[in-house]
Amino acid sequence: MNKRIYERPLLRKVVEGIPNKFGSLKRLRPISTIDNVEIDSLIEEYGSPVFVLSEKTIRDTYKNAYRAFSTRYPKVQFAWSYKTNYLDAVCRIFHQEGAWAEVVSGFEYEKAIDNNIPGNKIIFNGPDKSEEDLVKAINNKSLIHIDHFDELYMILSLMDQLKERPQVAIRVNMDTGIIPQWDRFGFNYENGEAWNAINRILSSKKMDFIGLHVHIGTYITISKPYAVAIEKLAALANKTYNRFQKSIGYIDVGGGFASQNTLQGAYMPATDTTPSFDDYAHAITTAMTAADFPNNETPMLILETGRALIDDAGWLAGTIMANKRLADGRRSMVIDAGVNLMFTSFWYDYEIYPVHESSYQSEPTTIYGPLCMNIDIVRKNIDFPMLNKGDHFVIKRVGAYTMTQWMQFITYRPNIVLIDQNEKVHLIRKQENKEVFRRQELVPDYLQN
Amino acid sequence: MSKLNSLAISDNGFIFKPSTGESFTTNEIGLMIINLLKEGKSADEIISVITEEFDIDAISAGRDLYEYLDFLKREKMLD
Numbered sequence: 001m002n003k004r005i006y007e008r009p010l011l012r013k014v015v016e017g018i019p020n021k022f023g024s025l026k027r028l029r030p031i032s033t034i035d036n037v038e039i040d041s042l043i044e045e046y047g048s049p050v051f052v053l054s055e056k057t058i059r060d061t062y063k064n065a066y067r068a069f070s071t072r073y074p075k076v077q078f079a080w081s082y083k084t085n086y087l088d089a090v091c092r093i094f095h096q097e098g099a100w101a102e103v104v105s106g107f108e109y110e111k112a113i114d115n116n117i118p119g120n121k122i123i124f125n126g127p128d129k130s131e132e133d134l135v136k137a138i139n140n141k142s143l144i145h146i147d148h149f150d151e152l153y154m155i156l157s158l159m160d161q162l163k164e165r166p167q168v169a170i171r172v173n174m175d176t177g178i179i180p181q182w183d184r185f186g187f188n189y190e191n192g193e194a195w196n197a198i199n200r201i202l203s204s205k206k207m208d209f210i211g212l213h214v215h216i217g218t219y220i221t222i223s224k225p226y227a228v229a230i231e232k233l234a235a236l237a238n239k240t241y242n243r244f245q246k247s248i249g250y251i252d253v254g255g256g257f258a259s260q261n262t263l264q265g266a267y268m269p270a271t272d273t274t275p276s277f278d279d280y281a282h283a284i285t286t287a288m289t290a291a292d293f294p295n296n297e298t299p300m301l302i303l304e305t306g307r308a309l310i311d312d313a314g315w316l317a318g319t320i321m322a323n324k325r326l327a328d329g330r331r332s333m334v335i336d337a338g339v340n341l342m343f344t345s346f347w348y349d350y351e352i353y354p355v356h357e358s359s360y361q362s363e364p365t366t367i368y369g370p371l372c373m374n375i376d377i378v379r380k381n382i383d384f385p386m387l388n389k390g391d392h393f394v395i396k397r398v399g400a401y402t403m404t405q406w407m408q409f410i411t412y413r414p415n416i417v418l419i420d421q422n423e424k425v426h427l428i429r430k431q432e433n434k435e436v437f438r439r440q441e442l443v444p445d446y447l448q449n
Numbered sequence: 450m451s452k453l454n455s456l457a458i459s460d461n462g463f464i465f466k467p468s469t470g471e472s473f474t475t476n477e478i479g480l481m482i483i484n485l486l487k488e489g490k491s492a493d494e495i496i497s498v499i500t501e502e503f504d505i506d507a508i509s510a511g512r513d514l515y516e517y518l519d520f521l522k523r524e525k526m527l528d
Contacts, residue, residue: 006505009479009517011524014472325516329523361476388509 007359008323008386028362028385031353031394035419039317039355039394042417047431048392049318049337051403051416055093057313058399059421062097065309068277072285075300079123081255082108084306084400085314089418089428091115094309102304106133113140123252123304125171125213127151127185134158138166145169145213145252147186152200159206169211169252170197174232176225178217185215189232195239202244209246211302212236215254219263219307223275223283226253230284234291241294252302253284259311261348261397264380277308307400314399316341317355320391321370331365333384335393338369338376341414342398343405345378352379355392359385371410408432452526453487466526473524478503482517486527492518 032039035054042050062078069076079102080094086108091101092115101112104126112122119140127147129137134155137144139162146152146168155166171186172194187194201209212233216225230251237248257280262270288301322334339345352367365384369376378395387393406413412432417425457465462480464473475483478499485495492514499510521527 003504004502006499006503006510007476007478008513009482010474010476011479011517011520012474013524014474 005358006388007361008388010361010363010386012363027360028353028383030355030357031396032355034315034317034394036423037419037425039392042425043317043319043392045425046415046417046427049316049341049414051341051398051414052315052317053087053090053399053416053418053428054313054315055418055420058090058093058310059097061309061312062094062099065277065303065305066098068281069285069301069303072281073288073301074298077250077300077302078309079121079252079302079304080309081304081306082111083404084255085310085403086111087403087416087428088115089426090310100302104128106130106136109133109137109142120167123302125215125304131158134166135162138162138164141167143167143169143210145171145186145211146197146201147171149187149197149200152197156204156206159204166207167210168201168207169209169213169248169250170194170201171213171215172233172236174214174216174229176216176228176232178220178225180217182215182217186213189236194236198236198240199243202240202246209240209248211248211250211252211299213252213254213302215304216256218256219258220256221258221270221274223280226280226284227287229253230287230291234293237299238292238294247294247297248299250300250302251288252304255304255306255308257305257308259307259397259400261311261344261350264347264349266349310399311397312399314397314402316395316398316402318393318395320387320389320393322389323386326366331363331386332368333365333387334368334370335378336370337395337414338371338378339373340369340371340376340409340411341406342369342378342395342402343407344398344401349379349382350398351396352382352384353394353396354385354387355394358387358391361386373409403429412436452528453483453521456483456526458483464526466524471524479517482514483521 034052035056042052079100080091082103095115095117100121101117102123102125103109103112105128119142122142124137124142125145129151144166172189173183173186174189175181187197201207214229214233216229233251241247258274260270260274293299316337318335318337320333321336324332326332362383362385365382367379369378415427415431416429418428419425462475482495496507496510496514500507
């Protein structure tokens with residue numbers, strides 16, 4: 001005889017008060033497959049927890065973003081933001097779709113080269129470029145986005161030893177109405193620093209000044225500031241043309257588009273408030289078209305969108321380790337994935353789902369990760385079904401910044417698998433083990449015994 | 450068991466406590482436990498009823514039962 005599904009006994013006090021602003025709670029529907037692959041079978045084969053990436057979602061999202069921009073502006077180029085997710089398999093999918101590489105360190109630059117990206121399709125951003133990195137980037141004719149004067153002078157000092165002319169742009173920071181204003185990267189527009197940098201570059205006659213770059217911030221939920229930024233860059237482009245008769249080849253508006261993950265403290269869920277690619281594209285391309293660029297030229301529009309392109313494609317499946325009652329009687333749950341894998345849960349309210357229907361009741365729950373650390377909280381307060389130890393869960397939209405910002409604290413980082421377009425599963429990063437760490441560590445002779 | 454008998458309990462798990470005016474809800478298993486307690490069943494007997502009917506082992510059912518009994522005691526529905 002088949003026994004009935006067990007649900008833990010529950011006693012809940014009926015409390016009078018102000019109704020919840022969203023009305024009565026909806027039952028959390030389980031998610032048991034990703035691209036038609038059973039989550040249980042993924043955990044069985046690849047262990048728990050396991051990151052799962054959907055190639056179909058990556059390609060669909062990219063195509064949607066590219067369509068939104070390319071149908072509104074003639075010259076559009078995406079550059080895949082390596083720091084958002086630099087797994088080679090992920091980068092190669094974006095490159096196959098036509099994206100260049102956008103890197104911010106020597107490490108990422110090496111990855112882009114290994115992913116067979118030609119040097120002149122690598123954008124080198126960031127404040128951390130060593131002399132060795134710059135020599136490599138200059139020789140490969142990569143697009144160097146200069147961040148500060150010390151970098152500019154370092155490039156100038158290298159000119160005597162190198163044959164190639166550096167292909168440079170400057171990163172410009174400015175007031176676009178966004179708070180906080182990001183002013184730690186690049187040269188400021190309002191105080192004239194950006195203009196000084198352009199003067200220094202062009203008067204040296206040793207570099208090709210090819211573009212202007214701006215990155216106004218991250219998780220920008222309104223599209224208007226991008227239009228403000230483009231107006232200011234167009235003014236800078238005109239000033240450059242008037243003085244040096246030099247027109248720029250591209251405007252790079254960076255990234256910063258929000259994904260559909262809800263920020264902690266947000267009043268409405270991000271699925272209701274995040275602008276679509278079409279909203280961003282409309283604001284940006286309208287500003288590009290309206291801006292009066294020198295000679296009526298149309299500079300190429302470069303986008304370094306990361307988060308909004310990959311977040312939806314990533315999932316994290318895992319297992320419930322324990323249920324507990326806190327001192328005040330509230331329910332808590334310990335799962336086998338915490339802030340070590342999702343650094344991002346410090347600012348996102350991640351959507352987490354049971355893999356199977358196991359309970360028709362839900363309770364306000366705090367979800368903790370497995371670390372022996374008080375701050376390891378995945379969700380502070382979520383109305384969650386009463387799952388049992390050993391049950392599986394899956395977390396949605398974990399594609400961005402998790403697999404690059406994760407930390408190796410007290411445990412190994414798990415397997416990452418990719419479900420291809422034919423729903424076949426591929427292991428794309430192996431789980432770490434003690435050998436990985438043994439290889440890196442050295443014990444001095446006197447401590448050998 | 451007298452305290453449990455003083456509660457007004459509906460068939461779908463709504464509990465009214467006349468002594469304080471408080472209301473509670475419980476689920477199917479919670480209701481089953483209360484009814485078994487009212488019949489004077491011991492904890493071990495209740496566990497065996499649950500494990501016979503539901504897909505759960507005795508250790509887990511026992512853990513949840515004692516937690517539930519603790520809730521009832523905290524709300525002063527049980528001695």
